[in-house]
Amino acid sequence: MTATKGLEGIVAATSSISSINDGVLAYRGINIDELAENASYEETAYLLWYGKLPTKSQLLTLQDQLSEYAAVPQPLLDQMKLYPKDANTMSVLRTTVSALALYDDSVNDNSRESNQKKSIKLQSQIPTLIAAYARIREGKEPIAPLKGVSIAHNFLYMLSGEEPDEVAVSALDQALVLHADHELNASTFSARVTIATLSDIYSGVTSAIGTLKGPLHGGANEAVSQMLSEIGTLDQTESYIQAKLNNKEKIMGFGHRVYKNGDPRAKHLQKMSYELSLLKGNSTLYDISIKVEEIVTGQKGLKPNVDFYSASVYTQLGIPRDLFTPIFAISRLSGWTAHILEQLDDNRIIRPRADYTGLNNQHYIPIELR
Numbered sequence: 001m002t003a004t005k006g007l008e009g010i011v012a013a014t015s016s017i018s019s020i021n022d023g024v025l026a027y028r029g030i031n032i033d034e035l036a037e038n039a040s041y042e043e044t045a046y047l048l049w050y051g052k053l054p055t056k057s058q059l060l061t062l063q064d065q066l067s068e069y070a071a072v073p074q075p076l077l078d079q080m081k082l083y084p085k086d087a088n089t090m091s092v093l094r095t096t097v098s099a100l101a102l103y104d105d106s107v108n109d110n111s112r113e114s115n116q117k118k119s120i121k122l123q124s125q126i127p128t129l130i131a132a133y134a135r136i137r138e139g140k141e142p143i144a145p146l147k148g149v150s151i152a153h154n155f156l157y158m159l160s161g162e163e164p165d166e167v168a169v170s171a172l173d174q175a176l177v178l179h180a181d182h183e184l185n186a187s188t189f190s191a192r193v194t195i196a197t198l199s200d201i202y203s204g205v206t207s208a209i210g211t212l213k214g215p216l217h218g219g220a221n222e223a224v225s226q227m228l229s230e231i232g233t234l235d236q237t238e239s240y241i242q243a244k245l246n247n248k249e250k251i252m253g254f255g256h257r258v259y260k261n262g263d264p265r266a267k268h269l270q271k272m273s274y275e276l277s278l279l280k281g282n283s284t285l286y287d288i289s290i291k292v293e294e295i296v297t298g299q300k301g302l303k304p305n306v307d308f309y310s311a312s313v314y315t316q317l318g319i320p321r322d323l324f325t326p327i328f329a330i331s332r333l334s335g336w337t338a339h340i341l342e343q344l345d346d347n348r349i350i351r352p353r354a355d356y357t358g359l360n361n362q363h364y365i366p367i368e369l370r
């Protein structure tokens with residue numbers, strides 16, 4: 001038995017949800033470029049869950065369900081008020097999603113019907129949880145979700161209590177479409193491993209959130225934003241990046257396990273970042289990002305991934321940095337739960353082997369003799 005480090009190139013499941021072929025990402029066979037230009041996030045989530053785009057009435061039903069479930073149990077909001085005000089937002093999300101299970105009588109019902117309903121519930125409750133903590137830590141009261149608006153609209157509204165502008169809603173909505181699913185990425189794999197033991201959907205999503213948090217996965221967008229603010233000005237960019245490359249440090253937001261010729265999602269986020277910079281009349285962040293790309297791609301041949309330009313997009317939307325990865329979780333929730341449903345449709349426990357490299361034929365030594 002020989003181990004493949006990082007499971008690179010290992011095919012660990014069959015799936016009909018999303019595919020990456022020749023650098024093209026497709027959800028249920030539809031190129032992500034088409035979805036990014038045309039679909040709303042709600043249509044995308046429906047597509048991932050049910051395998052096809054919704055009709056008008058199916059979409060209306062989903063939107064009604066999302067509105068109906070968006071409030072979270074009051075004890076959870078009370079509990080959040082006891083959390084440290086500087087808690088890591090992904091840790092808060094992981095803890096509160098886990099706690100949601102305590103308030104759902106159907107937690108252990110793993111029928112497709114029940115898990116489908118819980119997927120929609122989680123989809124509408126996760127933005128409420130994130131926005132609530134963002135306010136609670138500032139000593140403000142959480143804002144109840146609106147009914148009849150999109151997830152992107154509701155999230156921005158619940159953060160500030162003000163009606164968000166259309167440009168912000170549409171940019172966030174498109175970012176949610178682009179992050180919704182990505183074949184067997186690390187957090188989705190976690191979700192599948194957890195549900196494959198016949199645990200429950202909340203456990204699967206909690207595992208996935210813990211996995212997304214890391215800077216090599218979803219946490220990269222916050223690390224990129226940190227880097228851009230450390231760089232500060234365009235004329236500092238070259239020396240900052242060069243120093244990192246000389247130190248053999250990784251530049252966050254670059255490289256990918258699967259895409260070697262560029263991440264197909266990055267161009268959409270780059271365009272969005274550019275358009276926002278024109279609207280704001282300030283292109284510093286965008287110009288620094290372009291310069292970073294020129295240097296890293298020029299010297300290392302590495303291309304930006306989905307996290308690189310999402311950092312400048314979210315910053316220009318006025319979203320606090322530590323909500324970037326939770327926003328990724330809002331979006332990837334539809335992918336995680338679609339994979340959980342698919343795993344349960346044809347389940348077998350996921351239990352690989354390890355290539356043992358430790359000692360053999362050792363003996364127990366009584367403690368007084370060690």
Ligand SMILES: CC(C)(COP(=O)(O)OP(=O)(O)OC[C@H]1O[C@@H](n2cnc3c(N)ncnc32)[C@H](O)[C@@H]1OP(=O)(O)O)[C@@H](O)C(=O)NCCC(=O)NCCS
Nearest residue numbers: 215216217220249250251252253254255256257305306307
């Ligand atoms: C995405 C990522 C985790 C993929 O990891 P991986 O498939 O294991 O790739 P590796 O880390 O083995 O990278 C291969 C080579 O490219 C280099 N490399 C990869 N990403 C790099 C980066 N962002 N900056 C600098 N060098 C990088 C590695 O150091 C390695 O070089 P070596 O062969 O000289 O040791 C990795 O590219 C990375 O850490 N990127 C930054 C974090 C990030 O943006 N994550 C979000 C992914 S969507």
